[in-house]
Amino acid sequence: MNEPRPVGRRFKAVRLDDVAAGAGVSTATVSRVIAGGTAVRRQTRERVEAAMQTLRYAPRRGEAESAADDDVDIVLLHAGIGSTYLDEFLVGAFAWSRGGKIKFIVKEYHCDWRQDIACAEPFPPRLDGIIVSPSLCDLPSVRDSVCSLGVPVVAVAPGALSGWEMSVRVDGYKAVYEMTRHLAALGHRRIGLVTGRSEYVGSTNRPAGYCDALNDLGIPPSPELIVQGLSTYRSGLDAAEQLLGLPSPPSAVFALDDEMATAIVAVAHRRGLEVPSDLTVCGFDDSSLAARIWPALTTIHQPVVKMVGKAVELLLDAIRLERMGRSNDLEKRHIMADYRLIRRQSDAAPRRRPAAVVRQASS
Known part of the structure; x- marks a missing residue:
């Protein structure tokens, strides 16, 4: 001492x-x-x-x-180097460094999906708040772990608000509803959906937007066209094989993240299908991956950089109140950001092929 x-x-x-x-x-x-x-x-x-x-x-x-206005130490919790959000997540945070007033500590949260147990690297002893990245904030184990630390926490793009005091997100249900209507407006009637992990707390929110959009259009959702994904490239490959192997395959597939959508494009090419002439493929997130593949993905844009900036604002307000001993003044704050449907080259009207003509042999 x-x-x-x-x-x-x-x-x-x-x-x-x-x-x-x-x-x-x-x-x-x-x-x-x-x-x-x-x-x-x-x-x-x-x-x-x-x-x-x-x-x-x-x-x-x-x-x-x-x-209360001194430097703050904020942990940025992300899912790993392979995360499609990571670049935008870090850019959005570091834009708020304020000449050194904020110290960001980047931590990777390691998950064992097979056992559904998440275990994090030790958190630093000097810690003022935490921002949890997309995907991670949809795991109840992650939510329970960070919320038990006794510091303000903000979730970025959670599928549901359950358990979070502060968040910044888009309306996932509404976005999926709009994309499904868009595909139907192009003429698609058999539209496949590849969902995210069942462990995600918002796993039923987005698929509900798909089902409601089809029902509103008088198109009964077909259970065989809804495939469970794992929000990974590998699971996207498996989902594509399952959908495209159906006796009556879909003319469009909507994956609930860009990584799975990219895998679906790869399987379509391997099967000799042209995207979008033979198969329309759409994603969700508008990650950097969406514009790099060919054809570039039609997708739902989440403004992750701006969302993380808003998350930093929420966290700084909460930290200042905590430091002044006014934690009772803290209120639940949930900000809804605007999404956009970004149309690129991976969607088109379904190809119309002439009906087969059976010719009878002349007698």
């Missing part, structure tokens, strides 16, 4: 940063302890209180409040 250094016959006045150094935490954490904030782990609070006692620290008026 650091001791205050004597100056002449008197000790140097102990400051907030002296306590922080003695406890091995940030000044913001010290201010939260002084203000009675609840978002501090018990072990951390005990270290701070011990440092205050050892250093004989007496809080001065306004010192804790001024610390």
Whole structure:
């Protein structure tokens, strides 16, 4: 524990940063302890209180409040290097670095899908808030883990709001409804749907938009055209083989993320089908992958960069209230961002082929 250094016959006045150094935490954490904030782990609070006692620290008026604007440490939790969101997720966050006021700590959340158990790398002891990336925030195990840490958390693009205090998202149901109507307007009647993982808390929200759109058009949804995906390229390959292997295959396939849609395009090419002449393929997200493949994907655009920026704003507001001991003033805040249907080269009207003519042999 650091001791205050004597100056002449008197000790140097102990400051907030002296306590922080003695406890091995940030000044913001010290201010939260002084203000009675609840978002501090018990072990951390005990270290701070011990440092205050050892250093004989007496809080001065306004010192804790001024610390509310000090630097903040924010964890950015993502699903891994293969995540199609990762680039935009990081760009949106780092745009808010504010000349060093915000320190972003990028953490990968490792998941064992076979056992449906998620385990994260240890979180840093100096932590003010967490932003959870798309896909990860749809796993209940991730939600429960980060929300148990006692710091403000914002989910970006969750499929459902259950369990989250703060979020930024688009209306997934409405977006899927609109894309399904778009495909029907092109003339498609057999439209395949490849869904995301069943573990995702919003896994029923988007497919409901597909089914409702077809029912509103008088097209009964066919169970054989709805295939469970895993939000991976591999699962997209398997889903495409299943759909295109049907006796009456779909003329259009809508995958609920761009990675699976890309795999469907690959299977169509392997089968000798032209996209979009023989098969229309559409995705969801408008990730960088969507514009790089050929043909470029028609997809639903989520403004991930702007959404992450809004998530940082929400988090900073919440952190400041926590540091000022006003955690009771925190309210649930959920921001709905605008999506767009981006039409590129992977969709078209279904190809019309002439009916087969059976010629009888002349007698």
